[in-house]
């Protein structure tokens with residue numbers, strides 16, 4: 026098969042292939058970008074694979090960066106672009122089921138394509154826009170099927186992250202998983218416990234944010250792979266709530282929203298503990314925690330000024346979207362109205378700070394000062410107190426806080 030129009034991302038990268046070829050080596054576009062080009066989907070990173078070894082690649086180009094030279098990857102800087110150029114390789118011995126214990130550079134494209142995870146990820150594309158398809162990936166692409174390259178159980182046994190990648194690709198591409206591949210995913214799922222949770226998080230997160238996340242999630246549930254993920258053991262029923270409680274066309278609008286709803290569905294009591302087990306960033310943990318708090322607040326009450334101020338309108342909207350998708354009462358107008366009428370959105374907007382109070386009243390830094398500042402903030406947000414110096418100082422005197 027030949028691509029009719031080589032997408033511009035590849036055209037721009039053609040000089041790289043040509044330079045490598047004129048130095049006497051083979052070079053191809055490989056990986057997800059080729060799959061996406063054939064499908065007519067947007068292309069992100071154009072990856073290049075070559076028979077030249079890293080040191081040889083570095084001699085071909087003027088500007089290169091060693092980004093992962095032990096894995097054979099050299100970053101080539103060309104004009105405004107940068108491309109990962111990776112030596113053809115095989116990954117032979119997996120002792121710990123995580124990462125190849127040994128990467129061997131090879132001169133053959135076929136060897137390189139064989140180690141790739143799914144047939145639709147194992148294409149190469151040459152400079153003439155000819156697709157090299159050694160594993161019948163084109164048939165799978167048109168049948169919308171994910172099939173492991175080679176013997177599925179061996180491939181997942183080598184690297185169990187591929188199981189999660191499979192669910193993720195099903196969710197992104199709206200693909201079914203070929204039965205033997207799926208059976209191997211089930212069989213090797215216990216090996217997920219050996220995979221770094223950060224890598225699993227990335228795949229699960231991409232799954233939840235994908236257009237066809239319901240499909241990806243269903244594969245995760247049906248395969249029982251969730252049994253081997255932190256805090257998800259024996260949670261099939263709760264996981265299923267994501268698809269049964271949210272309306273059919275619902276798409277998460279942010280990762281934080283997706284994970285917050287996951288935690289809500291799982292009835293997680295200790296959000297921080299969950300996030301620590303998934304090794305999320307602290308910022309992510311904070312956002313998810315706040316969204317769960319807002320969700321719980323909203324189950325009992327309507328939003329008010331203080332809640333809008335504390336969490337910000339964006340978080341309230343994210344929660345309201347989740348509610349809307351479940352046919353719960355929503356009021357987006359109220360959120361916008363509360364926000365529009367907030368006297369301040371941040372405590373730094375308050376015209377008096379701790380320093381002023383220390384100077385004016387000779388107060389000492391410490392918990393008492395903190396309490397007064399909180400009382401000022403609360404009163405301003407509530408609308409009882411004007412954000413004006415004299416009024417605030419009077420407030421402090423009147424309240425007998427001194």
Ligand code: ATP
Nearest residue numbers: 055056057058069140141142143146147184186187
């Ligand atoms: P995306 O659209 O998310 O970038 P992608 O298919 O490009 O999807 P990447 O993670 O960028 O996925 O990997 C690039 C290519 O490297 C894949 O298409 C696949 O051929 C190969 N690959 C990546 N990870 C693995 C893995 N764990 N096992 C086997 N092959 C892999």
Ligand code: MG
Nearest residue numbers: 056057058070
């Ligand atoms: Mg990619």
